Amino acid sequence: MKNIFVYFCFFLFCFIQNSWPDNFIINNIYINKPWIKFILSGQKVTSGYLEIINNSKSDDVLLSIESNFAKNNQIHSMNIQNDFMKMKHLKSGLLIKKKTKIFLKPGGFHLMFSDINEELKNKKYLYIRLNFKKNGSIEIPSK
Numbered sequence: 001m002k003n004i005f006v007y008f009c010f011f012l013f014c015f016i017q018n019s020w021p022d023n024f025i026i027n028n029i030y031i032n033k034p035w036i037k038f039i040l041s042g043q044k045v046t047s048g049y050l051e052i053i054n055n056s057k058s059d060d061v062l063l064s065i066e067s068n069f070a071k072n073n074q075i076h077s078m079n080i081q082n083d084f085m086k087m088k089h090l091k092s093g094l095l096i097k098k099k100t101k102i103f104l105k106p107g108g109f110h111l112m113f114s115d116i117n118e119e120l121k122n123k124k125y126l127y128i129r130l131n132f133k134k135n136g137s138i139e140i141p142s143k
């Protein structure tokens with residue numbers, strides 16, 4: 001029994017080693033390939049993208065996001081209305097149904113960062129934090 005545990009830990013260690021920094025796990029939530037659009041000097045707004053897999057037996061909600069480089073951090077959807085792309089702030093969060101995968105990608109759901117702080121922007125270490133209703137919070141360092 002002890003051996004199985006050791007092998008399991010070794011497997012887990014390898015898994016984490018190989019996939020860093022593209023995969024993150026918080027309880028039953030898997031985060032893949034997070035990235036944010038490059039922030040140019042003077043730019044006040046940018047957006048972020050990732051994949052979220054809810055592997056749990058119940059639905060979860062991405063309630064809110066935080067970051068160390070923007071004052072205003074929101075979850076947005078994007079729809080075409082009268083031939084115009086329109087963004088909407090999802091104030092009650094983004095529902096991720098059980099056993100499903102959701103893509104945050106250009107032209108669709110995204111993380112919106114505005115009021116980007118000039119000093120914070122030059123920090124070497126940038127992170128975003130995702131707050132889930134059931135599975136907790138996870139900090140994701142950006143490349």
Ligand SMILES: [Cu+2]
Pocket residue numbers: 047076087088110111112
């Ligand atoms: Cu937006």
